Amino acid sequence: MIVGNDVVDLELMGEPSEGFVARVLAPEERRAPPTAADVWRLWAAKEAAFKILARRDRRLPFVHARFVVDVEAGLVRHPRGEVRVRWGQHGAALGCVGWQGAGACTTAVATAEEAEAAAAGFTLGAREASGVTGLLSVAVRLLAKNLLCRRLGRSWTDVELLRPGAGPPEVWLGGAPAPDIGISLAHDGRFVACAVGLDASARYWP
Amino acid sequence: MAEQDLLARVVNIIKPFAKDQEALARATVTSRILEDLKVNSARLVDIILAFEREFDIEVGDDDAGRVQTIGDAIEIVEAKLSAR
Numbered sequence: 001m002i003v004g005n006d007v008v009d010l011e012l013m014g015e016p017s018e019g020f021v022a023r024v025l026a027p028e029e030r031r032a033p034p035t036a037a038d039v040w041r042l043w044a045a046k047e048a049a050f051k052i053l054a055r056r057d058r059r060l061p062f063v064h065a066r067f068v069v070d071v072e073a074g075l076v077r078h079p080r081g082e083v084r085v086r087w088g089q090h091g092a093a094l095g096c097v098g099w100q101g102a103g104a105c106t107t108a109v110a111t112a113e114e115a116e117a118a119a120a121g122f123t124l125g126a127r128e129a130s131g132v133t134g135l136l137s138v139a140v141r142l143l144a145k146n147l148l149c150r151r152l153g154r155s156w157t158d159v160e161l162l163r164p165g166a167g168p169p170e171v172w173l174g175g176a177p178a179p180d181i182g183i184s185l186a187h188d189g190r191f192v193a194c195a196v197g198l199d200a201s202a203r204y205w206p
Numbered sequence: 207m208a209e210q211d212l213l214a215r216v217v218n219i220i221k222p223f224a225k226d227q228e229a230l231a232r233a234t235v236t237s238r239i240l241e242d243l244k245v246n247s248a249r250l251v252d253i254i255l256a257f258e259r260e261f262d263i264e265v266g267d268d269d270a271g272r273v274q275t276i277g278d279a280i281e282i283v284e285a286k287l288s289a290r
Contacts, residue, residue: 013248019255020248023270043248061271064251134226134244188246 001103001197003182004051004083006044009189011092013040024064041087044096045069049076049083051184052098055168056080093191099182102200108147109193112139118146122156131163140185140192144169147196148183161185171196212280219256220276223249235277257283 016039021030029042046067054060060080068077069085076083076098083098090109099105110118112135119142124132132138141161148159148171160172161183171181182197217233224230225244229237239245245253254270257263257279263286273279 008248016248017252017255020251023251023255023267047247061268063267063271065267 001099001101001105001180001182001199002052002055003097003099003105003184003195003197004048004055005095005097005107005184005186005193005195006047006051007096007109007186007188007191007193008040008044008094009092009191010037010040010094012189016040026065026068028068040094041071041096042069044087044094045071045076045085045098047186048085048096048098048184049078051168052083052100053078053080058167090191092189093193095186095193097184097195099195099197101182101197103182103198104200105182105195105197106147106151107193107195108143109191110139110143111190112136112187112192115139115143115146115192118143122146125157125160128161131166136187136192140187140194141169143192144183144185144194144196147194148181151196151198152181209280212283213276215260216257216276216279216283219260220245220253223253233276235275235280237276238274239276239279240274253279261287263287 015036021039025042046064049067050062066078074085076085083100085096085098087096093109095107095109097105097107116139124141128141144161145159149156158174161169162172163169169183169185171178171183180199184195186193217230221230223245229243237243239250240247254265258265261283265282269282
């Protein structure tokens with residue numbers, strides 16, 4: 001199951017400019033003048049869908065206006081494919097998760113401080129921390145590892161989040177890649193968010 | 207326009223949006239705008255719009271969608287300016 005997510009700190013993002021809206025939204029998305037909340041809702045869905053399609057083609061240019069969001073259907077349409085999406089809001093954190101494939105998709109959102117506290121003293125392994133800089137980049141990995149360990153019933157050291165070849169993050173279990181487990185990480189402003197996708201076959205359950 | 211001048215102008219445009227000002231101060235053409243300079247992805251759109259205003263150019267969607275590094279941005283601006 002492939003997942004992609006995004007989070008927007010609504011207090012930080014504020015009012016988008018006219019130029020921003022014209023560049024980012026498709027003509028059909030701005031038939032009625034969108035509110036700031038509408039724009040960020042659509043933005044988050046486009047970001048989530050792009051992360052999924054870019055996993056298949058890392059050279060795919062991110063042209064936001066080509067990702068057309070159908071809010072009522074919970075769908076993002078792009079010439080390269082469709083992505084199911086759903087949104088959630090936690091205070092000022094607007095999250096969106098997208099997925100392709102059948103299975104269960106779980107998300108988590110927190111502030112960086114909450115993610116660190118929930119990790120209860122656990123830290124990233126040496127391979128996971130390699131090349132990871134910044135408080136939010138560390139915090140979002142702690143949040144995701146915590147979620148993965150709980151969902152899979154695995155120990156902290158058994159689960160790894162790695163980026164082979166500086167590509168998107170992957171889940172590794174017991175030192176081997178687990179390609180059936182989807183993972184996506186995002187942060188914005190004060191918030192970190194992650195999404196985990198487990199295939200319907202769920203062969204990684206304990 | 208000399209590449210160093212262009213680099214300086216591009217860095218100056220990015221400056222208000224970069225959360226890692228130290229990384230920006232030592233930025234090169236290979237610096238990744240989102241990951242290395244810690245620019246929010248929505249602000250990258252604002253940066254493209256600022257390029258258009260600063261250099262009086264139009265950056266097409268496909269060009270804008272491929273901007274990942276400072277070098278990518280310089281390449282696009284240079285191409286637009288030389289096509290005038």
